[in-house]
Amino acid sequence: MIYIFYITIVLLALGMLFAIIRFIKGPTAGDRTVALDTMTTIIVAGLVIMSAVFDRFIYADVALIYSVLGFIGVIVIARYLEGAL
Amino acid sequence: MSLYEIIGGILIIIGAAFLFLGGLGILRMPDVYNRLQAGTKATTMGAMSLILGVGVVKMEDSWTWIVKMSIIIIFIAISNPISSHALARAMYRRKRYPFIKSSDKNMDAYREIIEKEEKDEKTVMNDQ
Amino acid sequence: MKSLTISEKISRFTVNWFFLMIVWIAFTTSFATQEILTGLFVTVVVSFFTIPLFTCCTLSILAPKRIFYMVYYLLIFTRELIKSNFDVARRVLTPSLPINPGIVKFKSKLPTDYAKMVLANSITLTPGTLSIDIIDDTFYVHWIDVKTTNPEKAFAEIAETFEKILLKIFV
Numbered sequence: 001m002i003y004i005f006y007i008t009i010v011l012l013a014l015g016m017l018f019a020i021i022r023f024i025k026g027p028t029a030g031d032r033t034v035a036l037d038t039m040t041t042i043i044v045a046g047l048v049i050m051s052a053v054f055d056r057f058i059y060a061d062v063a064l065i066y067s068v069l070g071f072i073g074v075i076v077i078a079r080y081l082e083g084a085l
Numbered sequence: 086m087s088l089y090e091i092i093g094g095i096l097i098i099i100g101a102a103f104l105f106l107g108g109l110g111i112l113r114m115p116d117v118y119n120r121l122q123a124g125t126k127a128t129t130m131g132a133m134s135l136i137l138g139v140g141v142v143k144m145e146d147s148w149t150w151i152v153k154m155s156i157i158i159i160f161i162a163i164s165n166p167i168s169s170h171a172l173a174r175a176m177y178r179r180k181r182y183p184f185i186k187s188s189d190k191n192m193d194a195y196r197e198i199i200e201k202e203e204k205d206e207k208t209v210m211n212d213q
Numbered sequence: 214m215k216s217l218t219i220s221e222k223i224s225r226f227t228v229n230w231f232f233l234m235i236v237w238i239a240f241t242t243s244f245a246t247q248e249i250l251t252g253l254f255v256t257v258v259v260s261f262f263t264i265p266l267f268t269c270c271t272l273s274i275l276a277p278k279r280i281f282y283m284v285y286y287l288l289i290f291t292r293e294l295i296k297s298n299f300d301v302a303r304r305v306l307t308p309s310l311p312i313n314p315g316i317v318k319f320k321s322k323l324p325t326d327y328a329k330m331v332l333a334n335s336i337t338l339t340p341g342t343l344s345i346d347i348i349d350d351t352f353y354v355h356w357i358d359v360k361t362t363n364p365e366k367a368f369a370e371i372a373e374t375f376e377k378i379l380l381k382i383f384v
Binding site: 001004005007008011012014015016017018019021022028031033034035037040041042044046048049050051052057060061062064067068071074076077078079082083 | 086087090094097098100101102104105106107108109111112115120121124125128131135139142143149150154155156157160161164165167168169172173175176179180181183199209
């Protein structure tokens, strides 16, 4: 079972790396926000995997709250870019 | 390995592969809308499949895991399309016009709305 | 905003309370007495103050026929979600990047705002489409591989299967 978690962590880290490259390259604010959105989802998945590996139920709550806050952050940035704030 | 671990492990691997493809997609695509397409779809299903897999793996221990995981899945399924839609609209309103391969003018149906709104704003300003 | 009659208010309150209570139990994942009592108090207060905000549906949404169609919708949606992911995977992994993007528009017959939101979110997660804006009845959709710019044909291609079921749920 632990090998499945190893493979998963490697795949998530590679996806995260690509998102960070896009985050740095840009070229517009919107591209960076897309990268941020993707990174949020990958981090939520990583937190859930962590809660399974360490067998701590409370980490799943952290993942839930993180996904809520990431969603609100992306919405706020999008509304700001639109000029509605 | 029990049956739960086998099914859950397969789901986890599928989910991780799609999350990886989502990252690759936003790196490769040419403009912000195509990046949103790849990013939203692949990461949504990737995260849903991975979280469901963890829930199935832990189901032999207790039923609470799968319930909490379903809450996270439902939240991700609702929130990810909304944030991508808000971003796409915001980028179009900032006049980042989409990358279009063919020279057909009808390919961009949304631009006429934006141009009409701009014209209305200008006439209002002239009236004042 | 139009004012609501008493029966509408009660039915909305009941639906909100029902779904909030399910969410509360799923959050706490326990059936201990103190948790249930706290949940009852919190959900009643919250659903009382959000009657004008959560306009999704009235009590008639819990009719057996509609629940059947909701389950059917979920099944169709899951099938489309899996299809769309393999579509994205194929496009991302092909070295030549086979895309032909553009924005198309089509009209929908759905009556309420909530149903339109569900349809827009669904077509965001189905193969190759991303909804950008809804103005009245018109949907503007970014399509990664445009097959037609004709509104009726685009509607038949993108949204017809979902709309048929949504009309049965929300009307």
